[in-house]
Amino acid sequence: MQTDPLPSWNEGISKSSILHFVEAVTTANGADFVPPSERIAVFDNDGTLWCEKPMYIQLDFTLRKLAAQAEGDPSLRSKQPWQASWEKDFDWLGGVITKHYQGDDSELQVLLAGILSLYEGQAVEQVEAAARDFIEKEQHPTLGRAYRKCIYQPMLELIRYLEANGFVNYIVSGGGRDFMRGFAQDLYGIPRERVIGSTVAYRYVESGDGGDIVQQAELDVIDDGPGKPIQIWNVIGRRPILAAGNSNGDLPMMAFAGGASLPALRLLVVHDDADREFNYVAGAEKVISVTQTLGWTAVSIQRDWQKVFPG
């Protein structure tokens, strides 16, 4: 008897779709065989590999930095995004993201400018160390667990299962790449060169010790929406055959999987479990509709996951 590679997945269409797909692409001489070099899997992070409510975990990290600045400089307390950070005005902050997915980026620009100012002049190693430290130590505000335990156990099992079958897994997230590089190896076993995300511009600063890579207060790449297939091509140069996401920003990446010549599995994590995680569709309306129309695989947290988080 074989060991179940996906013990946290309930039996059902989602689990069997994954198992059948992996069997099909790894069966030598099969109609859907894909050589290992082309077995690329891409995973969104927020809402796909770990939870993103009540706000992005990176946003919590960032807001605490902004609040600490406002603590030291009272003049910042009447200026966004420092004001919302200082007052813990989560309605203003949550609204920024919701409006973004509705196509209104006006407040996102204000938030971004504040966030970007935090990074000016920071060496990349500092940024990663701060992210690692935060994820190690801080707690999720409502779930009663450490942030590092807010990753989805079923997705972790999927990553390991794919690896064992010759896949190469990448994170492709709208979140900050350098933030994620701080913990992607520890949390997901995904090495830093396989972390794709949004980035600020760098400058190279010479020194006697080989020089430093230093961040600037300027966006370089927004890895969301059509930016996801573009960054996949920039970094990997291969079309993924498995793409997992949960929001409208993942739609182009999920559509991009497979293409005309390769088989593809597209997994949409649907947040429908208010008891164990969260229940929401905001920001995912379009990708849910496309998933239904095109017959992609909708993964219901409530029905498909026997267990949500690591024990």
Place this chain on the structure above:
Amino acid sequence: MQTDPLPSWNEGISKSSILHFVEAVTTANGADFVPPSERIAVFDNDGTLWCEKPMYIQLDFTLRKLAAQAEGDPSLRSKQPWQASWEKDFDWLGGVITKHYQGDDSELQVLLAGILSLYEGQAVEQVEAAARDFIEKEQHPTLGRAYRKCIYQPMLELIRYLEANGFVNYIVSGGGRDFMRGFAQDLYGIPRERVIGSTVAYRYVESGDGGDIVQQAELDVIDDGPGKPIQIWNVIGRRPILAAGNSNGDLPMMAFAGGASLPALRLLVVHDDADREFNYVAGAEKVISVTQTLGWTAVSIQRDWQKVFPG
């Protein structure tokens, strides 16, 4: 008796530096041991892995495309860079690169604008296929050999030797990434996700078949000078321990290797063999000087390479 892993290298300081360095970083419990995940080697392409005279091979590829346009449209024949391409005015063209390395980019902008216009609207697969086809079929103008045989046999042996010792090799070139991706696997055995180079901006064009990545007539990344360590961090996120280059544009990448905490080997290919390849220092004056001052490893084609090209 062990087989010599570098048969095309003459005995001498360069060869022994390579052998000793690889032994040092792979000796478990040794003072300079580096774990495999950190054994990153980066190679410039033009003038480091294959020859770059009398002009960059990609420039030949590009000039033929421009000349073909001028063939079809006589009005282009009095406009640079179509004029030089049409008239085979290699003095104008060669001067552009020399001036670039002297800090004058005025003509480079004119050349680039012409080159960029070629790529507008091209699907990445088309660009790669054209590059692959060109390298397969065309001849070097003066060396009497196919372009695909203009790679340096000693460097190919070095790449294989490093691989066999757990290194991960990347190309980090000022040349076009999508051009190199067309043949990097075939010529060097370096997979497409490990090809870093200059790039144009992409756009993602939706289609029923998963959409296409299409080039635009706009530079995205110039992977030269300080851009090399920056792109190394963007794509790899690790500091290389071996860096090989040949021109001033490789100096920051070579300086970046190792850093404060890792050992490093820096190889500078010196073009001093007019009989078998070319003899020039233009564009390499500064990096030659730094190599001498800091005791990096100068690789003389004349003295260190028993054989230059594959048979």
